[in-house]
Amino acid sequence: MSLNANGLLRNSRHLLLNDFDEEKISSLVNSKVLIVGVGGLGCPAAQYLAASGISNFRLVDFDKVEESNLPRQILYGPLDVGKYKVEVGKRILKNINPAVNVIAETAKADSENLPYWIEWSDLVLDCTDGFQTKHLLNQLCVRQKIPLIIGSAIQWEGQLFVVHPKESEFACYECIFPISSGAEDASCGAFGVLSTAVGTIGIFQANETIKILTGTRVVKNQLILFDARSLSVQIIKVIKRSGCSVCDFT
């Protein structure tokens, strides 16, 4: 589907970039993005992606807005406390861009519902703070060959990792953080998190989403570590792990 006059005007500054043309922007606009978790990561990611023109979102979160969410979960305001995050998120994203369609899923993501939602999507954002959910998303996205952008943040630090099963020799989340390592969830409710640190990772996720959906560039096999206190980014090269139970099909 090509862009209409409004779409061309809205995307005029993107179209000035050498990497983009009308076909790529049209592909971005018509993409379907699944966002699992609409908290400190999912809010800024969804906000930027809706503003950037993506038309189809599926938001998944079972939580209601709490007062302590407000410093970093920027889709919500004080009047939204007690309401379901996905319902408020749907309304706000429509305000940002009336052309978007948002499916709101008030549910906990699990092995029953995720395969259907991943099947629906062109790309998945993991915006959860659960180690088990990240591994489940990794397994399913590798199996279903859908790109997955994993974000996490705690205290002053954040991480970003892209799993791109359509690329050759891609590394997956299991390659670098084996589930057998027994790592446990580090929730911001227990350890705290700087609002702008988690927000930066959410915007990094939106950044990589735009690049993948426009076919611009894929940052694969790199673990990105962000430290908000020193304002530094460290890039760790990783490789596909031979014998990985998730992605090594040989």
Ligand SMILES: [Zn+2]
């Ligand atoms: Zn792997």
